[in-house]
Amino acid sequence: MPAAPPAAPDTTTDVVLVVDFGAQYAQLIARRVREARVYSEIVPSTMPVAEMLAKNPRAIILSGGPSSVYAEGAPSLDRALFEAGVPVFGMCYGFQLMATTLGGTVDDNGAREYGRTALAVSKTGSTLFEGTPAEQPVWMSHGDACSAAPEGFTVTASTDVVPVAAFENDEKKLYGVQYHPEVLHSTHGQQVLEHFLYRGAGIEPNWTTTNVVEEQIAAIRAQVGDKRAICGLSGGVDSAVAAALVQKAIGSQLTCVYVDHGLMRKGETEQVEKDFVAATGAKLKVVDAEKRFLDALAGVSDPEQKRKIIGREFIRVFEQAQLEILQEDGPEVAFLVQGTLYPDVVESGGGTGTANIKSHHNVGGLPDDIEFELVEPLRQLFKDEVRMVGQELGLPDEIVQRQPFPGPGLGIRIVGDVTKERLDLLREADAIAREELTAAGLDRDIWQCPVVLLADVRSVGVQGDGRTYGHPIVLRPVSSEDAMTADWSRLPYETLAKISTRITNEVADVNRVVLDVTSKPPGTIEWE
Ligand SMILES: Nc1ncnc2c1ncn2[C@@H]1O[C@H](COP(=O)(O)OP(=O)(O)OP(=O)(O)O)[C@@H](O)[C@H]1O
Ligand SMILES: O=c1[nH]c(=O)c2[nH+]cn([C@@H]3O[C@H](COP(=O)(O)O)[C@@H](O)[C@H]3O)c2[nH]1
Ligand SMILES: NC(=O)CC[C@H](N)C(=O)O
Numbered sequence: 001m002p003a004a005p006p007a008a009p010d011t012t013t014d015v016v017l018v019v020d021f022g023a024q025y026a027q028l029i030a031r032r033v034r035e036a037r038v039y040s041e042i043v044p045s046t047m048p049v050a051e052m053l054a055k056n057p058r059a060i061i062l063s064g065g066p067s068s069v070y071a072e073g074a075p076s077l078d079r080a081l082f083e084a085g086v087p088v089f090g091m092c093y094g095f096q097l098m099a100t101t102l103g104g105t106v107d108d109n110g111a112r113e114y115g116r117t118a119l120a121v122s123k124t125g126s127t128l129f130e131g132t133p134a135e136q137p138v139w140m141s142h143g144d145a146c147s148a149a150p151e152g153f154t155v156t157a158s159t160d161v162v163p164v165a166a167f168e169n170d171e172k173k174l175y176g177v178q179y180h181p182e183v184l185h186s187t188h189g190q191q192v193l194e195h196f197l198y199r200g201a202g203i204e205p206n207w208t209t210t211n212v213v214e215e216q217i218a219a220i221r222a223q224v225g226d227k228r229a230i231c232g233l234s235g236g237v238d239s240a241v242a243a244a245l246v247q248k249a250i251g252s253q254l255t256c257v258y259v260d261h262g263l264m265r266k267g268e269t270e271q272v273e274k275d276f277v278a279a280t281g282a283k284l285k286v287v288d289a290e291k292r293f294l295d296a297l298a299g300v301s302d303p304e305q306k307r308k309i310i311g312r313e314f315i316r317v318f319e320q321a322q323l324e325i326l327q328e329d330g331p332e333v334a335f336l337v338q339g340t341l342y343p344d345v346v347e348s349g350g351g352t353g354t355a356n357i358k359s360h361h362n363v364g365g366l367p368d369d370i371e372f373e374l375v376e377p378l379r380q381l382f383k384d385e386v387r388m389v390g391q392e393l394g395l396p397d398e399i400v401q402r403q404p405f406p407g408p409g410l411g412i413r414i415v416g417d418v419t420k421e422r423l424d425l426l427r428e429a430d431a432i433a434r435e436e437l438t439a440a441g442l443d444r445d446i447w448q449c450p451v452v453l454l455a456d457v458r459s460v461g462v463q464g465d466g467r468t469y470g471h472p473i474v475l476r477p478v479s480s481e482d483a484m485t486a487d488w489s490r491l492p493y494e495t496l497a498k499i500s501t502r503i504t505n506e507v508a509d510v511n512r513v514v515l516d517v518t519s520k521p522p523g524t525i526e527w528e
């Protein structure tokens, strides 16, 4: 049975709970709190209030959500939450819920606001708005509105259409805003949030990645004891950082296992062997599993099926490595370390009330019969935080700043069946795109650039005065903060032109290069 992941930091950490009412971006709120150097965790709104309070939160934030507070079956909260003496900050739905729970009024009075809105701060000396302009741009997304604040609350801001756009009860440490301070378009949002955390809740901003390193090393030691562990190492940032952390915690009890599943990019295997070992001195085992993966994937074109197969084969390879390590003398090999991040968990439907968009191979794609106990020290973190932890651990920039590459590799970048020929072709196209992006100095500007082969699509071309009937290659350059949302990158035309010319000239069977200009949402970053 996979064990529960290691618990987040111990109770000496000041934790702020973000109660998720099905918000689009609950994780964004959690991020912003951490940017304010305060540790935060997301909990579902269905968690009983007593359980929330048992976590000893220093403050609680209530997220937005799609429901209307007055609708039947809408998520609600026990009033006790507001009476426990814990400071609370409601945003949008959370604000409306605080209003109605405490006796205020929320209704659908036609006051809809979506997007950029001017907020007029109506009270000087407000805890939340202190030092921010009297008029400030905020991001709204609501159809219901609060028309009367609960007793004991002061209205602190309004808009042209909403008379109660923010309120506070400083004595009880209860605060709320109708808008979304967590999005960047709310220019003073971070300042308002920090006012809540530091002034309202009196929390010291002292959570840093150094805390994470220390806490996780202690947690890993406690979990693994004197047994041995293996770590799936991909050459990517997450597993490199996870491995370095575990290496620091248990040293030679760890063996890293790199699986060459034949779905990697050009030159990747060699690079992992060279870079990672040089940086950490960890024991590395390279497993050639190309045949195994390609056989298992033969004839499969459904994306979820591919992901499940890849997730399963990964574990089978790890089990084999486990047996081999057991040949060497030493204790049981009971643990599997993975570089799983928070967004992997959320996207696999492991969040709260969140839909399963796609099964990430290391979470939703894991087989049911896995016997390893998982060690996932980065499970609560976002990518930029993981990069900070990596720096903290002294990993070189080539590893820490590397662009993400999905575990299922090129297998989910071939739309259609996966074959060796198609993989070789895509590897060539991908290598060209990467080379040109690097040459143009764009690596740090983009988050990543999947190169996708539409293997089941053909189009007519003309090359060397002859007719061709080849496949298109899609370029998907994106910019992002954490891969939860993304925008397509506006790459210079000259770079795109160079990539297009080189791919069509140099890669057999490809006669067209197209650019994906879709943000996420509605698209995801990978095509499958
Ligand atoms: N080829 C591989 N061999 C061994 N383990 C792998 C391989 N690919 C992925 N994994 C495991 O799956 C986890 C998740 O993969 P993922 O791609 O999200 O992370 P990463 O490769 O470490 O970092 P990045 O997001 O920067 O690519 C990895 O942290 C690693 O534990
Ligand atoms: O290790 C991984 N295993 C997976 O199964 C997987 N699927 C997507 N990704 C990466 O996750 C980020 C978000 O991708 P999507 O927008 O396609 O969901 C992007 O960075 C993707 O490259 C994966 N990484
Ligand atoms: N974004 C939100 O939290 C919206 C709250 C509520 N559904 C409204 O429309 O007013």
Ligand SMILES: [Mg+2]
Residues within 6 Å of the ligand: 234, 236, 237, 404, 405, 406, 407
């Ligand atoms: Mg990866």
